[in-house]
Amino acid sequence: MxxxxxxxxxxxxxxxxxxxxxxxxxxxxxxxxxxxxxxxxxxxxxxxxxxxxxxxxxxxxxxxxxxxxxxxxxxxxxxxxxxxxxxxxxxxxxxxxxxxxxxxxxxxxxxxxxxxxxxxxxxxxxxxxxxxxxxxxxxxxxxxxxxxxxxxxxxxxQGEPVSSTLIRTALEAGDVGRAATFLGRPWLVRGLIAHGDKRGRELGYPTANMQLARDCRLRHGIYAVRMKIDGVWHDGVASFGRRPTFDDGAPRLETFVFDFSGDLYGERVDVAFVDWLRGEEKFDTLEALIVQMDADSARARDILANTPPFLP
Missing domain, CATH: 3.40.50.620 (HUPs)
Structure with a gap:
């Protein structure tokens, strides 16, 4: 009220x-x-x-x-x-x-x-x-x-006073696991899926793109995530940052949802951050980027396979 x-x-x-x-x-x-x-x-x-x-x-x-x-x-x-x-x-x-x-x-x-x-x-x-x-x-x-x-x-x-400041500090370091420990659940964001530049699709990794709040200070990097679509959680891997290999533009969250082929444009979804994979990097060639994306996806799949399912 x-x-x-x-x-x-x-x-x-x-x-x-x-x-x-x-x-x-x-x-x-x-x-x-x-x-x-x-x-x-x-x-x-x-x-x-x-x-x-x-x-x-x-x-x-x-x-x-x-x-x-x-x-x-x-x-x-x-x-x-x-x-x-x-x-x-x-x-x-x-x-x-x-x-x-x-x-x-x-x-x-x-x-x-x-x-x-x-x-x-x-x-x-x-x-x-x-x-x-x-x-x-x-x-x-x-x-x-x-x-x-x-x-x-x-x-x-776990021996530490819980505070919003402590959780913010963890997220700024990319330590989403530590943040989840003190939140009592994974940290998540909600937003509308918007059209991007379609580069992910060309690379074999079509992504769902979201703009996060201007005040978001989550560390730029690659994360194992889950996305909630129509009430169902799906595993995936996400990049949050400026895409240094391409344009160094405004920070954006780009999520590749595993084994999903639906149209998400205009949908409002939740993305929950499960684990940190690596920092954002600039690659000299698209081939090198794709090799790394393959490795990131494989690692994210392993992590999420060993993470208990989320409740609806």
Whole structure:
């Protein structure tokens, strides 16, 4: 539900336990917030809901340095639902929202308009004008309002605190396996398949081409992937980068789907990254490129044959 501060919230949407955060990536740490919110909601006889912002605040204040978003708004919404939230409140974020004092944010919006039965946040959650709102401040206002507030400490997985920053760093290094470890699932992107230059077809590797978000900082290179087409996952190999052998153009994701012959132009698909194969290279001849593509495909097939199937 997209919130409008000028309109009352329907009664059916009020009274939830609200978990607060940006939730980029909807990773294992966010799943812990969902678990805590769900337990509190069960105790209070209500439901857990996520409260988040769009777009990311940094894109409002520093548009020239956009943050590398791990999930698009739609994928974040789906991820929050899968994480166990019964509903999701999205507050459109702009400079006017950022100027709301933290006290008003809690008293007028969370407690007043949404009728929060309880609040849950991470240990490092800050909000409101000048980011003066803090977990401690939330606890104080919750006490005054007579509602419980839970502050979730750093959540660790395999001995490391999970964070969106950690996952971004892994993806920037091309370590999609490490990113998946902390996400709790493979990292994926969604987009429309567009017409490319048809070079892949001429080389015997017809590819499905996608433009990723401008802020994407995934390391350029070759990956073993799976593409979801009409609800079914298909194995493949993908190149993300500037195609240095040809044009050094704008970054593009080009995916060769194994054993598939359908027409994908105009289709919206998901591409999940399973493993890193190698960095992007410039080849002196097309023959050398084809030899390498054959090797990449064979290696990707081996990796994916030993990777458990994805759920639909």
């Amino acid at each position: 997209v919130l409008d501060l000028d309109k009352p919230t329907p009664e059916a949407f009020r009274g939830a336990v609200l978990a607060l955060g940006n939730f980029d990536g909807v990773h294992r740490g966010h799943a812990e917030l969902s678990r805590v919110a769900g337990a509190m909601a069960q105790d209070l006889g209500t439901k857990p809901a996520a409260f988040t912002f769009e777009p990311h605040p940094r894109s409002v204040f520093r548009p020239e340095e956009p943050v590398f978003r791990l999930t698009s708004p739609q994928l974040k919404l789906e991820g929050l639902t899968q994480a166990g939230f019964a509903q999701v409140f999205v507050l459109p974020f702009d400079r006017e929202i950022a100027a709301i004092p933290a006290e008003r944010f809690v008293d007028d919006l969370l407690v007043g308009q949404l009728g929060a039965a309880g609040l849950v946040c991470g240990y490092d959650f800050h909000f409101g004008k000048g980011r003066t709102g803090s977990p401690e401040m939330l606890q104080a206002h919750g006490l005054a309002a007579g509602i419980p507030v839970a502050v979730v400490p750093p959540y660790s997985w």
